[in-house]
Amino acid sequence: MTARQPLRFLGTHAVLLLASALILAPLFWMLSLSLQNASAAFSFPPHFLPLPPHWLNYPAAWVSEPFGRMYVNSIVVTFGIIAGQLVTCSMAAYALSRIEFKGKRAVFLVVLATMMVPVQITFIPAFLILSRLGWIDTYQALIVPFVASGFGVFLLRQAFLQVPQALIDAARIDGAGHWTVLRAVMVPLSKPTLTTLAVLSFVFHYNDFFWPLIVTNSNSMRTLPVGLTMMIMSTGTGGTQWNQLMAADVFTLMPLIILFALGQRYLTQTPLTTGIK
Amino acid sequence: MVHPAPALARVTRRSGRSADARAGWLMLAPTLAVLLSFVIGPLVLGMGLSFTHYNLMSGQAQFAGVSNYRDLFAGGSTFWTALLNTVLFTLGTVVPTITLAVFFGILLNQQLIGRTFYRTVLFAPYVTPLVGASIAWIWLFRRQGFVDWVMQLFGVTGPGWLSSPHTALIAIIIATLWQYTGYFTMLVLSGLQAIPPDVTEAARIDGAHGLSLLRQVVLPLLSPTILFCLILSVIQSFQVFDQIYVMTDGGPGTSTLTLVYYLYQLGFEFFHFGHGAAVGVVLLAVLLTFTALQLKLSSRWVHYDL
Structure with a gap:
């Protein structure tokens, strides 16, 4: 056993390093191509290093589509959804975990069931509803359908159930109503889970593509992922400006890299992943 | 009290x-x-x-009985191609994803120099926008792209990944494996960390080690997590859309046309809302059946008791 230890150590690292290289390859090429000149991106064998770096690809990509506006749209929409979810989910989670009333169990089952519905199935009818409302190509259309989340309610309910009942009783003896308990006891004590919900929601909705694709039709309302696909279409697949396309890819990725650096622990250690059994 | x-x-x-x-x-x-x-x-x-013909101009829906479904199920219809492609994509994605996730999960569940680095790298694709990653994959898979170059190092000529109907779906599967394997590895890892160390320790004292420890102790204890990953991964695979929209538009021909992409085409390119809605209903039915089946079969291999 001990004699084989160093061999196993080397084997493990060899496998993991190879896997890491494979995983990083697309990201490496994204970055490298974004700094190469237009013809280098077509060369075979490919140029690995962008020498000398063509920084001007970035401003060129930025103005090729109204990316400034799309950046604003993506951020407004994502934060609008997150703010909405944090409020609606914590209210619902409180009701479902700490208040006794008739019909509660049924509501909880309905909320859980919505998690199972593949969201695309609802898109055609939801699109028709929004066109009736005159909401197509507006911020409402991008935000309102997502300000509640079955998953979010489930996640926060698990966290609220962890709060000791004695704390709630103490607050209630002091005359606090349900709303005060939610605001002054539950929310402060569940900050890590609220952060997890916010971070997961950011990743999901900032990257969301299908829904923004169908409910927006003007450049001024498009979000970044939709803008990226517009860029492919306008440059055409044959004469694609790979360097500028990759530059746009990199600046779309930027907010996620920052989020990932700051919030990785909230992404990888969710109560959902620890509670399976 | x-x-x-x-x-x-x-x-x-x-x-x-x-x-x-x-x-x-x-x-x-x-x-x-x-x-x-x-x-x-x-x-x-x-x-x-799904039981109507919807007129876009008037906004009126007219009852059409089961005619939308009859159109879908007609022999040789595009729907069957889309269903078959979706099933192939799901099999091709779920099986390697879960296998790799369990493999990497076990590797990363030991004391290891650089474990945080590996975990971070493995998880990074999950936060990358699917659309952005797919754009990079087009370049990687294009004729005389990076993948062709790597293949040439081994003396193989690339098949023209995205332009051949035989390989386009495989290219999309590879891109999808890249995107999600790390996420499922994290799920497996947290499942592994929930296994009490004294259980594996006791098994080790009883003489189990290496593969036998893995097969007889670790994997059974991990089985509820694996079931959860399987169900999640199947549901996710059935909904594949972004990669296909960006990388192939369902082509070449209909070789990468999947159910959700077909739903998109029917609804938002051809404005056949009734047919699109019918595809949605079938998708839901198929998914519910699959999930129920997995839960039923799971009693044969999932162990909930310690």
């Missing part, structure tokens, strides 16, 4: 059950309003819509 404090009893009496119910429903109202309007309502509406 045997005797509630007198003050507490007074509070509960005063606020009473009806006040509780009022607060409860008030707190649920926003969530229920949104879920009813944008999930449950559309779901029911979609089922209704």
